[in-house]
Amino acid sequence: MSYTRVDFQTDQEVRWCPGCGDYTILAAVQNFMAGLDIERENVVFVSGIGCAARFPYYMNTYGMHSIHGRAPAIATGVAIANPRLSVWVVGGDGDLLSIGGNHLIHALRRNVDLTILLFNNQIYGLTKGQYSPTSEPGKATKSSPAGSLDYPFNPVSLAIGAEATFVARTLDMDRNHTTSMLKAAHQHRGSSLIEIYQNCNVFNDKAFIALTGKQERRENRINLVHGEPIVFGADREKAVVWEEGRAVIVNRASVDPSRIIVHNAHAEDASQAFALSRLAHGPYGPTPLGIFRDVYRPVYDDALEDQVTRSKAARGNGDLGKLLTSLGTWTVE
């Protein structure tokens, strides 16, 4: 089966604001899907509510635009009931981290085979601009005219703390990088979370300027690539080293090259990935993009299927007649 991007487009007009970062992500996902060897009918997109959550309508696969926050739970049901499907979750920072936070962390710890795309625009887009659980402290919005008092989540840290087996971060503007993250997440069996910095040009424009500005991005973008040393900067003049359990940015010249961290996304111990996630609390300075963590752990859907298979093998296919009499019977004649 060979697809082109068009095969994944639907007849629904795409209705995000012109200039919204969601468009680029959609294009990246459609292109990526076209290049896969999965049949369209075996793909399911589940979303909650929000601008991002409109996504399924634009993907010519099976899809559900569900209710706010519940997509990880619904997708869990899809994946567990039919482990042969490729199940994707799309949601915003409000959808997946605010109302849906619990379902997200539980899906991650269970390692259900889901690929979760978190469109983080650090704002509530659909409801017109309230601060979100990833908005910067002090942010003035309609619901926080005197400045938000919430301290934001770092979605990567949260996911790692919730025992996620695959966590990555990418940027709407960088389609190639987005695609490579999609590829890796898709290859990972079990839950994968990709945080995608997504510009909401209407309510939170330029939130990611540190990573998208011409000059800024050269300075701030830290590419995490498994097996490669973590160096960055306009002239690759910065490096990240371990210092007493913390990842610390130093001038590359000031350290022995052997001290520079060679990124290991497959480390069993989540500490390193966590430490790297602490390099940036929001994209305001040097910020890592790439795969923080990618390890294998038994996958819920497979394990459940396995229990069912083993149970049938051990006890034979259930016989309802026998079950009904299993507590003992007597006969009246």
Place this chain on the structure above:
Amino acid sequence: MSYTRVDFQTDQEVRWCPGCGDYTILAAVQNFMAGLDIERENVVFVSGIGCAARFPYYMNTYGMHSIHGRAPAIATGVAIANPRLSVWVVGGDGDLLSIGGNHLIHALRRNVDLTILLFNNQIYGLTKGQYSPTSEPGKATKSSPAGSLDYPFNPVSLAIGAEATFVARTLDMDRNHTTSMLKAAHQHRGSSLIEIYQNCNVFNDKAFIALTGKQERRENRINLVHGEPIVFGADREKAVVWEEGRAVIVNRASVDPSRIIVHNAHAEDASQAFALSRLAHGPYGPTPLGIFRDVYRPVYDDALEDQVTRSKAARGNGDLGKLLTSLGTWTVE
């Protein structure tokens, strides 16, 4: 004002199973409270539902035994509405990590001034023995006769991932340690989470044997004390060192003493605390107890109070008459 433990006891018969770890925790809290200089009337205990959640009925303070999972939200309301109160949350691993997981992580990131006691018995006690989000994988319970497929949370890791400013772990059996954790948590302004390993002798007896068994505890208990090197073992023969961003257990003799981690609970960067939390995923071998993290960050309740004060100062006490005419008026005569 000076209290004794009796002042904090109520006329309600304590109704946990004989031998339940909850008793020791109750005694520790009552004793601890008696030694504080807070008036009883300024203390509020809020709980959800579960065996642990019965707690408020036994504390002669203000209290609410609310509904399953919602205690952190309700307590947030109490604390924010009246920042002069000392607000405590008590709940089980099901209450606070399963149904209440989202409220918990949001309370932690907001740094609401709450002291949260998580009674972790790794089981659902009240509903008679289903596995919980902290039960070990493969656990056979009524709801998982073929073995649980869930991978458990590490509550300390989760809390740190959720931007908690104070996270500690203690053990029901060790009253002194429990008391010192209570003291530190209480002194910390902002959210504090204490994970208390609590034995449910009916449905999950000996879950903490690695830390309570006579021999086992000598070998496994890792005491985290700020400013002290992390060494442990029956003969203090083990030590913890940094190794590429991970905390690793080594034979003390095999390393230079200078390499042994001197515990710093006050580090700004949460990476170290997180790394230490990864030493044990459940109390099955060497397991750290003590304060993982204790840092200051602006406290939600105070900051909100402050906004109100500043707003009044800047704009004067609100005048409803003026507000009603603020959109412009006209007069009909």
Place this chain on the structure above:
Amino acid sequence: MDNENHTTGSAEPHLGAPEDAGGVRVDTQDRMVIRFAGDSGDGMQLAGNRFTDAAAIFGNDLATLPTFPAEIRAPAGTLPGVSSFQIQIADWDILTPGGEPGVLVAMNPAALMVHLEDVREGGILLINEEAFDERNLYKAGFESNPLDDGTLAGFDVHLVPMETLTKAAVKGSGVSGRAVLRSKNFLALGLLLWMFGRETEVTARWVEKKFAKMEAVKNANLAALKAGYNYGITTESFSRQIEVRPASLPPGTYTNVNGNTALAWGLIAGSQLSGLPLFYASYPITPASDILHELARRQNFGVKTFQAEDEIAAAGVALGAAFTGALAVTGTSGPGLSLKGETISLAMTTELPMIIVDVQRGGPSTGLPTKPEQSDLFLAVWGRHGESPLPVVAASSPSDAFESAVEACRIALKYMTPVILLSDGYIATAAEPWRLPDLAGLPRFEVPFAAGPNAGDRFLPYLRNMETMARQWAVPGMPGLEHRIGGIEKEETTGNISYDPENHQLMTDIRAWKVANIANDIPEIEVDDPDGADLLVLSWGSTSSAIRAGVGNARNEGIEVAHARIRYLSPFPANMPTVLSSYKQVLIPEMNNGQLSRLVKAEFVTPVISLNKVTGVPFTAQEIAAKIMELAGR
């Protein structure tokens, strides 16, 4: 097996009058209520269940009611720690576990304290006298010892040194220490079996199987059982035996089942009748958890169970499973149903089949978790935002839970709609003999799966079967049927988002019509009205049995009264208007403040008389009969 052999001396059966039989009178009764009561640790549930089995196999009709201590395990010997099990056995088709016990087994003072007031005058008390020490008396709140202060005057009291007897009996079994006394429930049971002229054989067989791998325990229990039985034979103090003859139940194979188990089995039956895998997602909650536990053991039936992080997730996970073509079910109790509303509303508007089981308990809020109530009816029928009509089916007894579950599955799948299936804490834990259905005779369900594109080469997810108004179920994996559904109003046929006013009206009307139309596909209500009465008693749910019994009692008093039970509460059966208009008065007893009453009034604008009881304790037949008599002017 016949029980005559087990009375000493003359053993001819006799009806009604007591008779002397070699020193032991044999009372023949048409029914008898027995209650086992003791500390949670005393094994009363086990003793009760074993007695139930013996009675069932003997051929009595019976109904049982276990009562567990509320929520938290209380310390031994205290009032909140008392656990009890009531059984009514009869030689006819009884319907309830009965009201006032004729026999009470009291293992300690607390049990006596809690239950004595219920025992009927002259009832038999079997008391473990050795538990009546000062400490236990204090814990139970007795100021003096009821065994000798006259409290028990008027009862037929038997003080049995159960602990001494048990210790003596189990000596040599290999059990030692504290464990010895664990067998005392078997001692009590043995004595009771003797008293009712039952062999110990059925129980002994069970013990042998159950404790096959625990030789010592097995021996101890068998010894205690026998000792209790023999104590009955040999002790002079027992001058009465009670005979309750086999009932003439309809022929068939029977088992004894509680409602949670039967409901779980009904779901499995739904799965087999539809050919769809059963998927059950739930968050533990009393008294619904046992459905999860039962189904979790049935993986070899292809059943997948999922313990979710909360009730909202459980509903969501079930909905996701429904999207893939599974028979999806989520089960809970009241507080959980309150939480699931938003997700159910999504299931309703996406028109996916799904069953939501609500095992009702005492409300509001946490309420009385271990007590039954019928107060979630409003929530089930009307408790969602927007216009969210749904079918609601209510089980009325443990065995009826099976059939109701099958019906819920049938309706959900045929009409592509979530269905709420109501049970309650009484049905959940009580047991009754159930005549097993002929499984082969149950009709298979047709499931409206989409076979392929349904509009040229397109697939329109909201194209409907014009008879049922069900849309087609296109499940992932089917090529060419890719489609998107969601919670925003959908355009008719295409399912695309539509804000068009007329379309919203149309879709709202269709959803309402779809549910209303199910009235034509469910059995009409059958009225039991032998005499052409003026008064109709309407029942639903677990109170139906007591109501039926109460109606029977009233008829025995010569009162003409009709009775009908409603299983389908939304929509109501098609003949409801006719039935209602055939009677001058309609009485609706409920364990709530009049919820069905209001539903009936709202639908049919007909006055009804409500009999409401919100105590967490089921109606007794007597209460119903009394109300009927009152209405009849007696």
Place this chain on the structure above:
Amino acid sequence: MDNENHTTGSAEPHLGAPEDAGGVRVDTQDRMVIRFAGDSGDGMQLAGNRFTDAAAIFGNDLATLPTFPAEIRAPAGTLPGVSSFQIQIADWDILTPGGEPGVLVAMNPAALMVHLEDVREGGILLINEEAFDERNLYKAGFESNPLDDGTLAGFDVHLVPMETLTKAAVKGSGVSGRAVLRSKNFLALGLLLWMFGRETEVTARWVEKKFAKMEAVKNANLAALKAGYNYGITTESFSRQIEVRPASLPPGTYTNVNGNTALAWGLIAGSQLSGLPLFYASYPITPASDILHELARRQNFGVKTFQAEDEIAAAGVALGAAFTGALAVTGTSGPGLSLKGETISLAMTTELPMIIVDVQRGGPSTGLPTKPEQSDLFLAVWGRHGESPLPVVAASSPSDAFESAVEACRIALKYMTPVILLSDGYIATAAEPWRLPDLAGLPRFEVPFAAGPNAGDRFLPYLRNMETMARQWAVPGMPGLEHRIGGIEKEETTGNISYDPENHQLMTDIRAWKVANIANDIPEIEVDDPDGADLLVLSWGSTSSAIRAGVGNARNEGIEVAHARIRYLSPFPANMPTVLSSYKQVLIPEMNNGQLSRLVKAEFVTPVISLNKVTGVPFTAQEIAAKIMELAGR
């Protein structure tokens, strides 16, 4: 200000007949519906609001209805991107924003496409002709250009080159590039002001204040405004001016307010009348979010707002605040109300005062977020597990939202109970002139705070005021009043956990009685029945205005018909039975499938006629009048 000055030539007022006035006819109308429609980016809401102000200050009565694009911002020029604002102005007490517009301002083809069908025959179309290029026509779905294909025949069409005019006007203002065209809404507005004989002064003042810090924008807008006005004066094509005279409203000071703002202010009033700090916890949701936004700006009133992680948390946080003695409120829309049920049930049983605002929108599920509906009534009254009775109060108009909020506060605090306050998407965003209340005249609330121990030296949290059945509110910080409350059934007076059956019955009865008794403490319903009619029309919520207007229309046709609006839906006012029994027929129009109808039938067992509409669009007076006429046999 009088408008005669602004017509050219003769300017004597004249009623009814059009008159020639120096080439410009002046139509005097008793009312006129004007709709502004354009792309979301065209500033139609702003133009509408400015026009509203001018009309209000002129003294017209008016009602407005903004309509926003549903949910997602659509690309410019598309149909889903159309935003509109309707206003009806009148010289008498009008009640609705009206049905068919007499004037439509269409800024682009999409706006014309969406709204043309509503415009009444012969209506005036003010069209921005320069937007009608091929691309925009295509996006709007026009196959040919409606400006010259005959589509607009029968209308009074004015093609205005708005972009050219705007560009010319703002030249030199300092605004440049794309921003220039932003002022075109002021151009349209200026033209409209001229058309209705209004000065530009009011608007100009507003612009000066609003854009004080943005000199260039200010100048551009002022210039465009003037240019539009002058265009009206000078262009030959405009041969009509429309006069709508000031209404004779009751004397007083008026402001123009939408329902969300008025409701927020009502809560602040509740706070001031009770002396309690207002605490508002919410999770953003359309159309309720603006209440949060408004209150978040009022910290100097001592208001604390909290944006929670979800609706359950918001309810919980509010409940926690209530425990501390705050006036606690949580606000949401339908899906959120479905989620809050469990927590509301806890608030009910802990008997803490709390207000739950539900700004209803189209359901079920996500439904139609930007459209009004009245379909959460069942959920409000009956949508919780267990017996969970609550007072429910419904606002009927933007300004009534203030008073209803005050009432909700009063009831919650006096009776120690959560109260549900219903509004809807129409009330939320529509505006109307509101005669400001005399704040000093509002009675203060007494709050049942516990002052100290109430039973000797003990404090019993469930000891009640025997008149209201309210328990005392003991807030943390008060020594000696330490107590525990919770969701398990509580023992009467002590509040300790109780599983006692009789206590559960008692507490259930008390909770029901407490709510039922509020019927004696709310105003009776007032029936507007000048003629002693046989038909009563009952209304609630936002449809009340259209219903009142429809009743007026029917009376104008000579039909006798009574009207009453119900603000209190649980409990119903005490005189409901009397009122209902005084009429032969009762008509209940609702934007749902008959929820109040069913509540009335369930409570009073009286037949009612339902008029239901579930399109997301409010009733028009015409629809109501038509139904009344039908019932009257006309």
